[in-house]
Amino acid sequence: MFVQTHLRALNSQSAIAKSLVPTTAIPWNTRLRELAKQCLFSEALNLYRRMLRSGQSPNAFTFPFVLKSCASLSLSIAGKLLHGHVLKTGCEPEPFVQTSLISMYCRCSLLENARKVFDENPQSRKLTVCYNALLSGYTLNSKFSDAVVLFCRMREMGVAVSSITMLGLIPGCTVPMYLALGMCFHGCCLKCGLDVDFSVRNCLLTMYVKCGSVEDARSLFDAMPEKGLITWNAMISGYAQNGFPTEVLDLYREMKLIGVHPDPVTLVGVLSSCTHLGAHSVGREVERQIQLCGFDLNPFLKNSLINMYARCGNLVKAHEIFDSMPEKSIVSWTGVIGGYGVHGHGEIALQLFEEMIKTGIRPDKTVFVSVLSACSHSGMTDKGLEYLSAMQHKYGLQPGPEHYSCVVDLLGRAGRLKEAEDLIRLMPIRPDGAVWGALLNACKIHKNVKLAELAFEKVIELEPANIGYYVLLSNIYSDAENLEGVLKVRVMMRERQLKKEPGCSYVEFSGKVHVFLAGDRTHPQTADIYGMLNELESSVKELVGSNGEDRKRWKNEEQLLGEGVHSEKLAIAFGLLNTSPGTEITVIKNLRACEDCHLFIKLVSGIVDRKFVVRDATRFHHFKDGVCSCRDYW
DNA sequence: CTAGGGTTAG
Numbered sequence: 086m087f088v089q090t091h092l093r094a095l096n097s098q099s100a101i102a103k104s105l106v107p108t109t110a111i112p113w114n115t116r117l118r119e120l121a122k123q124c125l126f127s128e129a130l131n132l133y134r135r136m137l138r139s140g141q142s143p144n145a146f147t148f149p150f151v152l153k154s155c156a157s158l159s160l161s162i163a164g165k166l167l168h169g170h171v172l173k174t175g176c177e178p179e180p181f182v183q184t185s186l187i188s189m190y191c192r193c194s195l196l197e198n199a200r201k202v203f204d205e206n207p208q209s210r211k212l213t214v215c216y217n218a219l220l221s222g223y224t225l226n227s228k229f230s231d232a233v234v235l236f237c238r239m240r241e242m243g244v245a246v247s248s249i250t251m252l253g254l255i256p257g258c259t260v261p262m263y264l265a266l267g268m269c270f271h272g273c274c275l276k277c278g279l280d281v282d283f284s285v286r287n288c289l290l291t292m293y294v295k296c297g298s299v300e301d302a303r304s305l306f307d308a309m310p311e312k313g314l315i316t317w318n319a320m321i322s323g324y325a326q327n328g329f330p331t332e333v334l335d336l337y338r339e340m341k342l343i344g345v346h347p348d349p350v351t352l353v354g355v356l357s358s359c360t361h362l363g364a365h366s367v368g369r370e371v372e373r374q375i376q377l378c379g380f381d382l383n384p385f386l387k388n389s390l391i392n393m394y395a396r397c398g399n400l401v402k403a404h405e406i407f408d409s410m411p412e413k414s415i416v417s418w419t420g421v422i423g424g425y426g427v428h429g430h431g432e433i434a435l436q437l438f439e440e441m442i443k444t445g446i447r448p449d450k451t452v453f454v455s456v457l458s459a460c461s462h463s464g465m466t467d468k469g470l471e472y473l474s475a476m477q478h479k480y481g482l483q484p485g486p487e488h489y490s491c492v493v494d495l496l497g498r499a500g501r502l503k504e505a506e507d508l509i510r511l512m513p514i515r516p517d518g519a520v521w522g523a524l525l526n527a528c529k530i531h532k533n534v535k536l537a538e539l540a541f542e543k544v545i546e547l548e549p550a551n552i553g554y555y556v557l558l559s560n561i562y563s564d565a566e567n568l569e570g571v572l573k574v575r576v577m578m579r580e581r582q583l584k585k586e587p588g589c590s591y592v593e594f595s596g597k598v599h600v601f602l603a604g605d606r607t608h609p610q611t612a613d614i615y616g617m618l619n620e621l622e623s624s625v626k627e628l629v630g631s632n633g634e635d636r637k638r639w640k641n642e643e644q645l646l647g648e649g650v651h652s653e654k655l656a657i658a659f660g661l662l663n664t665s666p667g668t669e670i671t672v673i674k675n676l677r678a679c680e681d682c683h684l685f686i687k688l689v690s691g692i693v694d695r696k697f698v699v700r701d702a703t704r705f706h707h708f709k710d711g712v713c714s715c716r717d718y719w
Numbered sequence: 720c721t722a723g724g725g726t727t728a729g
Binding site for chain 1: 721724725726727
């Protein structure tokens with residue numbers, strides 16, 4: 086529809102013929118430039134149509150703006166027509182027009198047309214700007230090797246390299262494979278003195294970030310005497326993308342302290358870090374900031390807020406924001422679906438998924454990860470299998486390892502270990518560590534030492550440095566009272582020089598984060614906390630005595646105390662000390678929550694009038710009145 | 720011709 090309107094407009098070539106009418110193009114061009122500058126591209130094209138209709142002939146100062154509008158809207162056919170107009174008016178040799186044409190074709194992914202324009206004009210082969218246009222076009226269309234070849238030719242021909250040349254080239258090095266080449270470009274920038282350019286530095290910073298070299302990015306960042314908003318944003322989102330949420334929050338604080346005002350891009354990075362940390366209060370603060378700055382309607386931010394609230398357990402708020410969105414993208418849907426799923430409301434998650442399909446959105450691979458994990462969290466095993474099949478046959482999506490790991494988890498938690506193992510063997514793609522890891526985890530739950538040994542062997546082949554799997558196997562041996570096995574794993578870990586990351590838990594309380602390590606005695610309330618724990622433990626022991634099932638799971642307390650009191654227990658006691666009855670206490674643990682602590686907290690929740698939410702590395706546990714929401718766990 | 724942005728599981 087849209088394209089056709091423009092085509093019709095541009096087809097009125099008669100206007101070109103009428104171009105003898107002696108009026109001036111200057112006011113038209115001025116207005117066109119304004120519209121293009123404000124990104125009002127379809128209005129610019131409309132204006133161009135009016136210009137032709139009124140008999141005014143376009144000139145070399147008209148085309149750059151109109152071509153840019155076409156390029157931004159990816160209107161390739163209209164762009165070709167415009168090329169015809171250019172030829173008719175004979176202003177093709179103008180460098181402005183040349184670069185606009187090349188860029189237009191590149192943005193429409195018509196690289197051959199772009200190359201033709203470049204090749205057919207001998208003068209353009211001497212101009213930096215024309216090389217720049219084609220170079221960035223190649224990079225944009227993932228033809229990075231062509232860009233590099235052109236860059237080499239440019240240098241051979243002795244054409245001057247500008248900062249914009251580097252800006253077209255460097256974004257091609259955003260995968261680790263090309264980092265070495267990117268570092269050569271960095272050297273090239275230094276040699277040519279282009280590194281003083283603000284944009285070039287920001288671009289290099291982003292390159293390091295995208296390649297995962299966060300340290301290199303940081304040293305570049307620190308070395309920049311003045312930092313613009315984009316610099317801060319590049320570093321903040323760089324940390325966010327590479328999984329350094331605490332660094333994000335630190336940098337955000339620092340940035341505000343210096344007086345740099347955040348924009349939506351900054352806040353998206355900050356919110357995603359809040360999501361990963363479960364930092365509810367910082368997240369709420371960011372929401373206030375969003376309202377204060379008037380960014381309320383930004384859909385990116387709304388999606389980030391949905392995710393943040395959903396992850397922090399405020400599903401009501403997440404749903405509210407979701408409802409407030411006039412246009413819900415698949416990311417918005419994925420956010421709420423994942424939110425309900427992860428908190429054990431699998432039925433609602435699936436209902437939402439079906440609703441999404443009804444609105445005509447095509448599901449993607451990511452939303453299926455949320456759907457499958459929702460099934461796993463709520464123990465809806467067969468439903469999950471149905472969705473895996475629907476994903477392939479109904480929606481034509483090839484499941485990736487991330488989907489298989491969810492399904493292995495799903496089957497494994499349900500105790501269907503044989504099926505899980507068969508699935509791995511039959512899956513058409515190579516399983517990754519997470520797939521075997523999910524099986525290993527299932528072996529822990531269902532105490533299957535033999536299969537665990539197999540899963541461990543496979544998983545360690547793929548991720549030899551992942552400590553979590555060694556700990557898991559060691560715990561499986563320890564459950565089976567296989568001391569030899571435990572020692573074997575310990576030796577293996579020592580040989581490979583792997584150290585267990587200390588477990589820690591934290592609670593947000595009155596705007597501060599209180600962190601506890603196992604056996605921690607550094608907190609100012611230590612005495613009260615241990616006093617509280619002693620009391621709770623004696624009450625809980627009585628309860629265990631009266632319940633057969635729990636007694637089976639209850640281990641010797643001394644065994645636990647070997648490493649000091651577990652951090653989640655300390656956090657729970659701290660929360661109890663500082664809150665009044667009826668409140669909800671959220672504890673976040675960096676590793677997996679301990680099985681015995683899980684039972685302990687469950688029982689405590691039956692004694693005291695509190696709701697506990699424990700978030701560990703893999704899932705959420707909601708405890709209330711002596712019951713835990715995760716039906717399928719342990 | 721030109722630098723920064725959203726989702727997932729284990």
